[in-house]
Amino acid sequence: MTTEYSGGGDPKRSLELLWGVRDRPKRGPKPRLTAEEIVRAAIALADAEGLEALSMRRIADELGVSPMSIYTYVPGKAELIDVMVDRAFGELTAASGDTWRARLEHVARDGWDLYHRHPWLLRVTLARPPMGPNTIAKYENELRAVEGVGLTDLEMDSVVALVTGFAESAARASVGAAEAERRSGISDAQWWEAVGPALATFVNEDDYPIGSRVGTAAGMEYNAPAAPSRAFEFGLARVLDGIEALIGSRPDGAGPS
Amino acid sequence: MTTEYSGGGDPKRSLELLWGVRDRPKRGPKPRLTAEEIVRAAIALADAEGLEALSMRRIADELGVSPMSIYTYVPGKAELIDVMVDRAFGELTAASGDTWRARLEHVARDGWDLYHRHPWLLRVTLARPPMGPNTIAKYENELRAVEGVGLTDLEMDSVVALVTGFAESAARASVGAAEAERRSGISDAQWWEAVGPALATFVNEDDYPIGSRVGTAAGMEYNAPAAPSRAFEFGLARVLDGIEALIGSRPDGAGPS
DNA sequence: ACAATATAACGTACGTCGTACAGAGTTTCA
């Protein structure tokens, strides 16, 4: 269970849903719901219990209607998730800052925070992103962070993809650890206490000298709850340093504000 | 559908499976299968049709037995996937090379290739990694790439996590695009042809000047089949440059071979 | 006022999944 794919359904219908251009029907019973209410309920449910708990039946329960009523407002689950994703992207904030570095840092931190608020986002495959208002604004905002610093258009796109990809990757590790703890009811430390001794009967530590040494050091560090966010900070610094090496090598190096 | 979680079941039983220490039973009928045969069939199926096609019934079909027979050899689907992951990691090769940079590059490329051979790996959440022989060897191998270059143990772990995380993230984008094409039967270009005009009725391009400009440039580039691998090359260069800035700032900078 | 029509909401049903459970068949040991 629980990866969902985006961009499945009829493009026209999906776009109408994403942009909220529902022409109010003239006849028939008053609608009891709106698509937006359904999306909100679905996001709340996914936030609270994860994407694997998100079923059409549960959403209907939450809203006090029968399962099939949902299909009056939304073509199917795939399209619903598309809208959920776009709405979640709407929480991202403008990348302000005096330097491209500060702005890219904002983009990364903003993404990191978003994935922690909505871990289910990491379970949705976005190869064909939902072309909603917030998704498009997100791209524009990210590009604005590196506009005018001396990169080609293609490089701008690549830099933005690198930074957002890194934020997603770091958040995936962090959220994954937290979810494993929640799902199993065992902390990482407890889990290692259970696995470690059993593992020792199979493994000779001398065969893996570096892993044993580093693993011990990292393991001690990682039992601290702040560990994933420190991994994020470390990686972010490296990634931005790497981008700095590229931008610094260009004629108009540091670029404008 | 289709994210699976690792590290679910009884640790002892899982480890026995991972390390293949099955004590041959004395009584009863000759087993018709082995756990390893089941794992091989499951990997072949997941390679060919994706993780969403991997069901216990399909595996049993493939092996010519009834569905429930599988449970004689494997406690459940979660544990089976743990072993699949470890076996896939067994295809990774030693990170040789004269410089840490060449070795880390090998780690990244090797991972990139592996994810393309076994896209289903990207659908498995590895917060609690399956502690099998290949997974442990993988960690040792990655660390060896940066051993003795002047980093602390913690930094070594962080650098390795950054590089492998990047390779995974880049592969996710690449594989995601390829799978979207396969699943939908439409190419990216055809998809955009369908979505673009409909989208134009909602969006005013002037509201997103940078995105329109860069998106056009990137879109033209990305219709080339080689595009994802170029994004990988670009990101890898930046990430390694960033790590170089760290290592270069250390007393014993470039380090030994 | 009333019939035509469009819409909302619902109940039922199908084929999928992982796997619990009980029983039947097979091999080895006392």
Next chain:
DNA sequence: TGAAACTCTGTACGACGTACGTTATATTGT
């Protein structure tokens, strides 16, 4: 020759997304 240990199988349960057909409700045209 049992008894015990093991393999294998058939059936069944409750979950899932959603196709389909029906009924209830509101507006429109007469």
